[in-house]
Amino acid sequence: MASEAIRRVPEWKVKEVDELVEKIGQSPVVGLVGIREIPASNIQSIRSDMRASVEIRVVRNNIASRALKKAGADIGALADHIQDQIAMIFSETNPFRLKKALDDTKRPMPIKAGSRSPKEIVVEAGETSFSPGPMVGKLQTAGIPAAIKGGKVFINQRTVLAKEGEVVSPRMAEILQTMEIYPRDVGLELLAIYEGGLVYLKEELSVDVEAIIGEMAVASAKAFGLAMEIGYATPQTVGPLLQTAQAKAWSLVAEAAIPVPGSMTIVLVKAAANAAAVMAATGKAEEAPATTSAEEVVEEEEEKEEEDMAAGLGSLFG
Secondary structure, eight states: OHHHHHHHSOHHHHHHHHHHHHHHHHOSEEEEEEOTTOOHHHHHHHHHHTTTTEEEEEOOHHHHHHHHHHHOHHHHGGGGGOOSSEEEEEESSOHHHHHHHHHTTOEEEOOOTTOBOSSOEEEOSEEOSOOSSHHHHHHHHTTOOEEEETTEEEEOSOEEEEOTTOBOOHHHHHHHHHTTOOOEEESOEEEEEEETTEEEEHHHHOOOHHHHHHHHHHHHHHHHHHHHHHTOOOTTTHHHHHHHHHHHHHHHHHHHTOOOTTOHHHHHHHHHHHHHHHHHHHTOTTTSOOOOOHHHHHHHHHHHHHHHHHHHHHHHTO
8 A cells, every 4th residue: 555655646746855865965054944934036136145155946845845754854943844835945054144135125015905914014293205295195094194294295203003913904915005005024034944953943043243242342341350350361462551550560560660771761750750859848939959850960960871881991901
């Protein structure tokens, strides 16, 4: 009986299943996408745009299911996510990148009468591009408070036309298309993707890349601040740590008047400034004999260092 049942399966179906099994075995990433209400021309355009990274094959549900189950137990679980009208995709692209690429194929399209609104549809208050005429009556009939102001059709207040999940009436669908409000984003709708023994659902692949990058930037800044605070040396912090240490060392030298090589200028300038401050505070600045300014002290110190260096060189050459 089993052999008779096999013989009743059309040869073209058996061949297509075998071809799919072979293709599945050659592709590290295999997925299912929904194609309901996507015009054939759009599918061809998407296929052309993604040809370099993704192969898209529209198949019947029962053939896709047979091929997936025949390809192996792990990937066979992908068949549980077959629904409505689907296409199979084959790629070497990471599932997360592939999900984003598929989302980028979506384009705004008018909503059909009888369809459920995918989100809340809102018309904002303000001037429209419509000239006075029948459009005012159409808007009012659809529940949109409209009037004529300044030779243009004006919407008086923000209006919610449909809530998420509500069925769109024919009149509403017509108004939305006339106003060029396209609430649906139509494109390849990812259902599930298989890679490396695991099946990922679309919810698990939805990642806000910009938000994650922002969080990483904040974490990096906090880690850098902590490393600087505790003096933890890394390739990124060693330079700033040395600069901070040098600044603190010079501050200590100036504060404690430590006579170390290269610091005498700082010490003498601070000493001269302190002396001037003391004289001014005691009221003896006028009585005191003329003193050398901080700049002169520094110049004298530098001249002395140059003389000592010249004397040292002279002694070397007799």
